[in-house]
Amino acid sequence: MTDRVFHADSYARQCDTVVTRSEPGIVELERTVFYPTGGGQPGDRGVLILEDGSRLTVIDTIKGEDEAIVHRIADDAPVPAPGTRLQAEIDWERRHTLMRYHTCLHLLCAVVDAPVTGGRMAEDKAHLDFDIDMEKLVAADIEAALNALIARDQPVETGAISDAELDANPGLVKTMSVQPPRGQGSVRTIRVGDIDYQPCGGTHLRRTGEIGTASVVRIRSEGKRNKRVTIVLGD
Structure with a gap:
């Protein structure tokens, strides 16, 4: 290993x-x-x-x-x-950009109250797919809520939860398409202040304020249970 x-x-x-x-x-x-x-x-x-x-x-x-x-x-x-x-x-500049996007997607999970069916990030944009009715996704409202959470400059902390605790709290797993790895006794977690808490193995910022500004650039349907919200971060 x-x-x-x-x-x-x-x-x-x-x-x-x-x-x-x-x-x-x-x-x-x-x-x-x-x-x-x-x-x-x-x-x-x-x-x-x-x-x-x-x-x-x-x-x-x-x-x-x-x-x-x-x-x-x-x-x-x-x-x-x-x-x-x-x-x-x-390549630190590229990694730091991905960390900004990954941390912001955790905030997006908190803003849109719906199961996450998928997601991906790149160096110039990121998206999450939600199982939600299209009319409930309003770009201006999501963008305002995201930037308000970023401005709170909340700490981002790494932790762990036992397999048994996770099994007893299945609601902590917010991504339907990806299950956290079990079998090692514990699963890595990310806590974003009082905003979001879930299993995650990715790399993240220390505080939300480091994300910068976020813009919702597109919302579109990717199928019956997949409504995609795409964000772009400012430089």
């Missing part, structure tokens, strides 16, 4: 580590700051810096087998052997 530095500190930009497995196009590390694709959040990009100063570009990060994290490099790039020491460094 890869040690997930980003779970303890979403603001960690780099770490010293060791290669545990490698093959053309793939590098696995003992510990990493790279978040793997999951929960609607894209995997991190960045570089692996070897002791001789050479750099390998990480083009994507995904989940592997047995809780490993796979750093994808070009298929024709030189592959560092297991045991190689190096420094893993993420």
Whole structure:
């Protein structure tokens, strides 16, 4: 299992580590700051810096087998052997943007009182799908409520809940399409002040005020049970 530095500190930009497995196009590390694709959040990009100063570009990060994290490099790039020491460094500007969007989507969960049927974020926008009647989604009202919550500058805290506690409180799981991983004894949680509390494995800001301004740019139907609200954040 890869040690997930980003779970303890979403603001960690780099770490010293060791290669545990490698093959053309793939590098696995003992510990990493790279978040793997999951929960609607894209995997991190960045570089692996070897002791001789050479750099390998990480083009994507995904989940592997047995809780490993796979750093994808070009298929024709030189592959560092297991045991190689190096420094893993993420593209921080991109990651921070994704953290802003991910934290804002938690606020959107609180603003729209309906089950979440899906969601995704990118570097320029993000969306959630809700099982709700279309007429109940008013862009101006959602936008005003979002920005009011952002302005409250509430703390965002990481915690954990036991599998048994989660099973006893199924309402904490707000995303119908994705269930939190069980079997490890506990599940990671994110609490946004008194606004939102739910299981989540993603990376987040320390406070909501860091999100900036949010705009609702589109609301449209994606099917009978999927009404999509798309947001864009200011620079």
